[in-house]
Amino acid sequence: MAALLFATSQAGFAQGTQNGDGTQNASPPTEASLPAISVTASPDTLPHLREDVSSGALGSRTQLETPYSTTVVTGEELADRQANKLGDVFAQDASVSDNSNPYNAWASYVTVRGMQLDWQNGFRIDGQPFNGYGITMPYEQLESVELLKGLSGFMYGFGAPGGVVNYVTKKPPVTDRHIASVDVGYRSTNVWSEHVDLGGRVGPDSMFGYRFNATHEEGKTYNDGNVRRDSFSLAADARLTRDLTATFGALYQERHASGITTALSTAQYAGTSLPATLAGGSSTLVTPDQHLNTNLQIYTAGLRYNLNPDWTVSATYSFSKSTRYRNEGTWYLLDEAGNYDDYRFEGKEGHQLNTFQVMAEGLVKTGLLKHQLVFGAAYQKQTSDNGANSFFGQIGTGNIYQPNVNRYDSQGFYTYRSADVTQKALFASDTIALTQRWSVLGGVRYTNYEQHGYGIDGSTSSTYTQNGVLTPTVALMFKLTPGTTLYASYVESLEAGNVVGDTYANAGQLLKPLRSKQYEVGVKSQNSRWSATAALFRIERGAQYANGDNAFVEDGESIFQGIEAGADVRLGNNWTVGGDLMWIATHYEKGSSNDGNRVAGAPGFVAAAHVNYAVPVVPGLTLGADAKFTGNTSLDPSGGIKVPGYLIMNLGATYTTRIAGHNVGLRAAIDNLTNRRYWEFQYADYVQPGLPRTLSLNARVEF
Numbered sequence: 259m260a261a262l263l264f265a266t267s268q269a270g271f272a273q274g275t276q277n278g279d280g281t282q283n284a285s286p287p288t289e290a291s292l293p294a295i296s297v298t299a300s301p302d303t304l305p306h307l308r309e310d311v312s313s314g315a316l317g318s319r320t321q322l323e324t325p326y327s328t329t330v331v332t333g334e335e336l337a338d339r340q341a342n343k344l345g346d347v348f349a350q351d352a353s354v355s356d357n358s359n360p361y362n363a364w365a366s367y368v369t370v371r372g373m374q375l376d377w378q379n380g381f382r383i384d385g386q387p388f389n390g391y392g393i394t395m396p397y398e399q400l401e402s403v404e405l406l407k408g409l410s411g412f413m414y415g416f417g418a419p420g421g422v423v424n425y426v427t428k429k430p431p432v433t434d435r436h437i438a439s440v441d442v443g444y445r446s447t448n449v450w451s452e453h454v455d456l457g458g459r460v461g462p463d464s465m466f467g468y469r470f471n472a473t474h475e476e477g478k479t480y481n482d483g484n485v486r487r488d489s490f491s492l493a494a495d496a497r498l499t500r501d502l503t504a505t506f507g508a509l510y511q512e513r514h515a516s517g518i519t520t521a522l523s524t525a526q527y528a529g530t531s532l533p534a535t536l537a538g539g540s541s542t543l544v545t546p547d548q549h550l551n552t553n554l555q556i557y558t559a560g561l562r563y564n565l566n567p568d569w570t571v572s573a574t575y576s577f578s579k580s581t582r583y584r585n586e587g588t589w590y591l592l593d594e595a596g597n598y599d600d601y602r603f604e605g606k607e608g609h610q611l612n613t614f615q616v617m618a619e620g621l622v623k624t625g626l627l628k629h630q631l632v633f634g635a636a637y638q639k640q641t642s643d644n645g646a647n648s649f650f651g652q653i654g655t656g657n658i659y660q661p662n663v664n665r666y667d668s669q670g671f672y673t674y675r676s677a678d679v680t681q682k683a684l685f686a687s688d689t690i691a692l693t694q695r696w697s698v699l700g701g702v703r704y705t706n707y708e709q710h711g712y713g714i715d716g717s718t719s720s721t722y723t724q725n726g727v728l729t730p731t732v733a734l735m736f737k738l739t740p741g742t743t744l745y746a747s748y749v750e751s752l753e754a755g756n757v758v759g760d761t762y763a764n765a766g767q768l769l770k771p772l773r774s775k776q777y778e779v780g781v782k783s784q785n786s787r788w789s790a791t792a793a794l795f796r797i798e799r800g801a802q803y804a805n806g807d808n809a810f811v812e813d814g815e816s817i818f819q820g821i822e823a824g825a826d827v828r829l830g831n832n833w834t835v836g837g838d839l840m841w842i843a844t845h846y847e848k849g850s851s852n853d854g855n856r857v858a859g860a861p862g863f864v865a866a867a868h869v870n871y872a873v874p875v876v877p878g879l880t881l882g883a884d885a886k887f888t889g890n891t892s893l894d895p896s897g898g899i900k901v902p903g904y905l906i907m908n909l910g911a912t913y914t915t916r917i918a919g920h921n922v923g924l925r926a927a928i929d930n931l932t933n934r935r936y937w938e939f940q941y942a943d944y945v946q947p948g949l950p951r952t953l954s955l956n957a958r959v960e961f
Contacts, residue, residue, distance in 0.1 A: 315413045315617075315632055315685045315701060322782055323689075325699060325733035325745035327353075327407040327793045327822065333400055333428070338882070338912055340927040340954035341397045342445065344368050344423070349908065352838040352864040353407055353822045355888055357940045359949075361479050362518040363392040363550055363584055364940055369420070370407055371797065372818050372842050372860025374941070376418030376753055378609075378640070383425045383556050384493075384507055386576035387414075387638065389609035392552050393580060395425055396489035396511055398441070398453045399471040402426045408797065409776040411729035411751025412703050415638065415681050418753040419774040419799050427509060429493050430467025434459050437469070441923075441958035447539075449477035449485060469493040480539040480950055483517025501564040508557050516549040520587040522598075522658070523761075524893060525808060525943045529594040532899065533658065535935040538947040542658060547665050551583040569620030574613075581608040585668065588761060589656065596658040602666040603761075605648025606673050613638045630689040632701075638681045640754075643673040646714050650761065674714050677768065679754050682706045687731075699733040699747075709754065711768035720768040727752060742783040749776050762810040769812055772800035792823035801846055803858065803895040803942060814849020816857045818842060832872040839865045846895060855897040858942040863889040882910040891939045901945060904936035921960040928953055 316324070329351045341347050344366050345356025357367040357374065368375060375381070381390035397403075404424040410417045431437060437457035444450055457469040475487040489511040496504045520543050524532075536542070556578040564570050583606045589598040617634035648671060654664035687701030705727040711720035733747035751774045758767045780793035797818040804810050820842030828834050844857035856862075868884035885907045893899040910927040933951040940946045 315634060315703065316687055316689075316699075319630070319689070322737075322741070322743045322784065323697070323735065325735055325747040325778075325780070326749075327778065327780060327791070327795075329353075329405045329407070331403045331405075333402055336397045336400060336403065337923075337956065337958075338910055338925060338927070339908075340443070340445070340910075340925065340929075340956060342952075342954075343394060346929070347397070347403050348405065349886060350836070350838060350866050350868050350884055351405070352824070352840040352866045352886070354405070355859075355861055355864060355891075355939070357859075357938065357946075359519055359940075359946055360394050361481060361483055361485065361515050361550075362521065363582065363586060364521070364946070365392055365394040366390040367940065369859050369861075369939070370405070371420065371795065371820065371822075371840070372844050372857060373418065373420035373797070373799065373816075374859060375420045375423060378754060379415075379417040380420060381423050381425075382414075383509060383578070384427055384558060385424060386556060386558050386574070386578065386613060387611050387640075388554065388556050388578035389580045389611070389640075390423075391580070391607075391609075392550060392582045392584070393511075393554055394487075394513065394552075396471075396473050396487075396491070396509075398443075398451075398473055399427060399455075399489060399491045399509075400425055401428045408778065408795065409749045409751035409774055411774075412685070412687075412701050412731040412749055415636065415683055415703065415705060415729075416679075416707065416752050416754045416771065419751055419776060419797055427491050427493055427507060428455065428457070428469050428471060430457055430469045430495055431459060432467075434464050438961040439958055440961075441956055443954065443956040445477075445955075446953045447478055447480050449475060449479060451475040463497075465497050467495045479515075479517070480952060481517065481519055481544050482539070482541045483515060483519075483544055485513070485515045487511065487513040489513075503562045505560045505562070506558065509554065511552075511554045513553075514549070514551045517544045517546055518548050518550050518584075518586065519543055519946065520545075520548065520589050520662075521940070522945050523588055523590045523943055524899060524945065525761075525804065526590045526592060526599065527899065528592060530898060531594065532893075532901065532937050532945065533591065533594050533596045535937055536658065536947055537935060537950055539950040540947070542661055543947065545587065545662050545665065547585060547667070548587055549583075549585050553579075553581045555579045565620075568622075569618065571616070571618045573616045576611070576613045578611045579608070582606065583671070585666065587662075589658065591658070598656055598658060599652055600654045600656050600662065600664045601651060601761075602653045602664075603648065603650045604666060604668060604671065605645030605650075606643075606671045607645060608643040608673055609640065611638065611640045628691040630691075632685075632687045634685050636681070636683045636685070638683075640679045641675060642677040644676040645671045646674045647671055675712050675716070676766075677709070677711050679710075680708045695737045697735045699731070699735070701732075702728055702730045704728055705752075707752070707771065709768065709771075711766070719766075722768065722770055724771070738781075739783075741785055742781065744781050746779045747776075748778075750774065751776075758810045762804060762808055764809040764811075767810075769802070769810075772802070772812065774799040788825065788827040790823070790825040792821070794821050795819070801849055801852075801857075801895075803852070805851065813851070814853065815847050816844065817847060818844050818857065818860065832874055834870045835868070837865070837867045839863075852895040852897070855895060856892040858892050858895050859939055861889040861891045861903070861939075863887075876913075878914040880912045882912075884908050884910075893939060893945065894943050901937050901939045904934060904938075904948065906934060906948070907931045917959075923956075923958040923960075925956040925958075926954070 343358040343360040345358040348354035355369040377391040473489040491509040558576040560574040562572040585604040615636040683705040685703040706725045731749040778795045822840040824838035826836040844860040846852045866886040870882040873879040889903040891901040936948040
């Protein structure tokens with residue numbers, strides 16, 4: 259790749275600097291952004307922890323003043339990595355383990371601090387919730403992806419303690435700068451994509467801003483399946499007066515994947531170690547009749563008004579809808595020889611969310627104390643639809659090393675309203691500056707929660723209601739130097755009870771919400787040539803797992819204790835190196851079984867490292883490499899089977915230049931450079947083969 263890009267650079271082109279979309283640093287912070295601890299970027303840029311961000315119920319503050327751990331991945335990084343699934347996005351974050359697969363319903367599964375994200379409440383677009391199950395996002399249309407690690411109950415209401423992922427779409431430019439680019443991408447084995455990005459401002463005094471993105475993707479995937487995707491997004495704003503701004507956003511995606519990778523379950527497995535690994539692109543793991551068709555829609559509207567220099571009020575409404583139609587195999591492994599019972603699920607599912615929030619934030623002073631105040635109210639209703647005549651049953655047997663000849667023909671399906679969850683909340687926070695160095699934060703969310711389950715006939719099958727649920731947070735911060743902050747924080751959270759899936763003996767049962775607690779002590783430091791973060795944490799969460807009767811139950815607690823640390827250093831003018839690690843100890847306690855066992859899905863140790871080199875003899879050319887080691891992981895709560903550890907290495911190269919007066923960017927990436935075969939934890943009692951070596955190429959021209 260380096261030789262190819264070097265030859266291109268010597269063809270007489272004038273060297274230039276790729277501007278990108280030019281809007282991320284210029285755009286003012288909004289309530290859709292999560293607080294950031296580190297931003298990994300090009301070799302000449304270190305994380306900017308002093309920049310202001312907005313963090314929902316905590317209001318606007320610098321990253322150094324945010325007492326929680328987060329990661330932010332920029333749009334340029336997404337393009338450099340050629341991200342195709344959520345695990346690619348956070349490949350350099352040791353706190354995140356990849357369980358995702360771009361070509362089946364596990365697309366959005368990752369583990370954060372040993373806990374999988376909540377696909378019902380753990381995903382947001384521009385700060386607004388949507389159901390992430392089975393959704394592969396249009397990463398080329400995003401300005402950034404933000405991860406808030408740990409508990410999010412105070413900031414966003416009910417949610418699992420793994421964290422929250424916020425996808426930030428590309429926004430209109432703040433200035434009169436015109437944005438127009440086209441890029442073409444290729445991914446092995448034969449998937450092609452085309453993407454257009456347009457933006458600008460129009461009207462009197464540049465009153466109206468817009469940003470439009472469209473993508474088409476189609477081709478044959480590495481596992482001999484097929485994919486077709488059409489994605490569109492629009493962001494617009496109107497500066498109605500000097501102090502009043504209106505915003506609108508929309509994202510629509512239709513995606514079809516056939517020949518999807520089968521799910522492999524060990525719920526009936528008799529062995530103590532997994533079968534021999536096989537290639538992730540093996541044709542023996544797919545059948546042509548399996549498919550996953552998804553549709554994602556989200557529409558948002560908001561108003562923001564500056565009352566005076568110190569106070570701002572805002573109101574936001576959003577509606578999101580996601581649907582799935584899947585014909586998906588679950589192969590229940592029986593022995594180390596790879597024999598299995600072949601079960602098939604086919605049906606349709608859907609989710610809708612309506613949300614509304616009003617918020618006021620500002621500054622006041624009482625005597626010698628300065629207060630940063632936030633007050634707000636929020637309403638959210640989530641509805642779920644399941645297939646009324648979904649099919650799940652055994653259709654045959656097979657062996658993972660041999661072609662599968664079993665087929666299931668579609669009979670047509672429809673859905674019914676199976677559950678709904680309503681949250682009504684009030685929240686408030688106060689950050690008090692005690693001195694120039696010491697500050698204290700206090701906040702609480704008050705929630706009325708109501709959850710219903712419904713039968714096919716529309717009758718109410720189960721109800722859970724709880725009013726006056728409090729999810730508080732407190733934190734103490736000390737500014738050791740202007741660029742270094744020490745903090746200690748505590749937060750509580752509730753997560754909505756799950757509707758048990760069709761593969762369990764108690765399918766359809768509505769489980770009660772779980773409460774979690776998090777204790778964290780950390781440090782963040784931003785300097786001219788290096789930055790570093792570290793955190794010690796303990797999380798106590800209610801435990802859920804499948805028992806010996808294959809019933810999915812709530813029983814006891816899961817305990818997570820660990821440390822995470824990372825640093826980036828600029829060496830000279832051309833080198834940037836960085837590393838990240840997480841060590842975590844987990845166990846079950848206070849349950850009827852599995853006490854003392856490691857929590858399923860939590861690797862004991864993860865380490866990641868990356869290096870970037872700006873080639874001085876070829877201006878505009880940057881080479882990069884990264885690696886990530888994931889330690890062994892318990893596959894089930896009983897601890898009988900471990901998924902062995904593995905090391906994955908990736909390479910990348912970017913080249914920017916000017917051709918005929920236009921900025922041109924070329925990118926290349928190779929994932930799983932050594933084509934390592936390995937088993938990857940996917941979910942409790944589920945594994946998948948790691949993805950094979952993949953080559954991705956992209957060329958972009960700006961006009």
